[in-house]
Every structure is written in structure tokens, then in C-alpha cells.
Amino acid sequence: MVSKHSALVVVGIDLAGSPRRPTGVCLLRGLKAHTHLAFSDEDILHAVQDAQPDLVPIDAPLSLPKGRRTIHDRSGEHFRTCDRALLQRGIRFFPVTIGPMRMLTERGLALKVKIQAMGYRVIECYPGAAQDVWGIPRQHRDRKRLLAGLKHLGVNGLTKAATGDELDAATAALVGRCFLLDRGEMLGGKDGILIPVAPSSKNAAR
Numbered sequence: 001m002v003s004k005h006s007a008l009v010v011v012g013i014d015l016a017g018s019p020r021r022p023t024g025v026c027l028l029r030g031l032k033a034h035t036h037l038a039f040s041d042e043d044i045l046h047a048v049q050d051a052q053p054d055l056v057p058i059d060a061p062l063s064l065p066k067g068r069r070t071i072h073d074r075s076g077e078h079f080r081t082c083d084r085a086l087l088q089r090g091i092r093f094f095p096v097t098i099g100p101m102r103m104l105t106e107r108g109l110a111l112k113v114k115i116q117a118m119g120y121r122v123i124e125c126y127p128g129a130a131q132d133v134w135g136i137p138r139q140h141r142d143r144k145r146l147l148a149g150l151k152h153l154g155v156n157g158l159t160k161a162a163t164g165d166e167l168d169a170a171t172a173a174l175v176g177r178c179f180l181l182d183r184g185e186m187l188g189g190k191d192g193i194l195i196p197v198a199p200s201s202k203n204a205a206r
Helices: 041-051 081-088 099-117 128-135 143-152 165-181
Strands: 009-014 023-029 032-038 056-058 120-124 186-189 195-196
Touching: 009 041, 009 165, 023 041, 023 165, 032 041, 032 165, 041 099, 056 099, 056 186, 081 186, 081 195, 099 120, 120 128, 120 165, 128 143, 128 165, 128 195, 143 165, 165 186, 165 195
Parallel strands: 009 056, 056 120, 120 195
Antiparallel strands: 009 023, 023 032, 186 195
């Protein structure tokens, strides 16, 4: 008999700000991961549609600071409520209003609308924060140990050839799975950032 947990399907996306740069995509069925790189929005949307997931966690800002109508609006606050929550926990991040983050935010917001129009639930996540919570390194610090850490948490199917973008996408997918299993926490409310609850064992995502 297949458990309902093993039937969960999540597509994690480590979104690049530009379609000229690779976006990591991870299809997580149960704890079996399949990763690849995508470039255009169309490629990303096709991957989501083919998977028909229960949840799509995206590593990109999917909301704006209070008082800002668009990402290019200079009025309003600099940090979002979820950003301030990250600061309080000592988790490093780039504010949505600076430099290349504006491009990423614009693309993330547009992609969120398209995926929701397809009938799938989208949520913002931050793989770096999740990796900090789990006590595993971020990809730019030690990709090999990040791969080992994800395997230790129960993810299988990842290979040594997986890029940092793919491993961040796998992290996003695993965070989404935790959320579906009521082991996730939304910083800043329902439109904030999803992070996992600190695991009590290596099988916390099972």
C-alpha cells in the first residue's frame, strides 16, 4: 500500500533573475528527486504542468514590502515582515529592493501569477534559510556537503553531477514537502517565506 506521504508531489524552483541564466528545477515525488536546469518561463511552466504538483515552492521574492505598488516603486518600506523575521533569526539574505533582486522579484511575481492560473499553489521559500535551520552548508560554501546533507535528510535520486542551482531547487522541494506534512513555518504570515521546523531526527522530512 502506498502511503499518502509517498504520494506527495512538489516542484521546487530555484529561480534565476534572467532567462539567460539557469534555473534549478526539482520534481520531488515522495522523497525521490529528479532535477534539471531550465531557462525560459515556458520551460519552467511545462515542468510544473507535467508534474501536476501539490505545491510549488519558489526561491524568489513573491511579495513586495508594505507601501510599494511595484518592485520599482521607491516609496514604502525596505524590508518585508518576513525579511525582518529572518533578520531576527540571524539568517542572511538579500533585500528584494536592491540591485539584481529587483529583476528576480519581477520575474518571480509574474511566474507566480502564471502558475496559480494553472491551478497550482505557489509559495515563497528560501533554501539558504532552510539549510541554516537543518545545519547543512549553503551551496556556495560546500556543494558536496550540501548534497550529503540532503541525502541524510532522506532525499534520494540526487547525483554528484547536480549543480548548486539544482540542489537549491531540491532544498526548496523538500521544504515544500515539510509544509505539506505540517512541519513548515511561514515567517511573516501566509504571504511570507516558508522555512522548515528544525528536525528532531535525520528522517524529519519523511
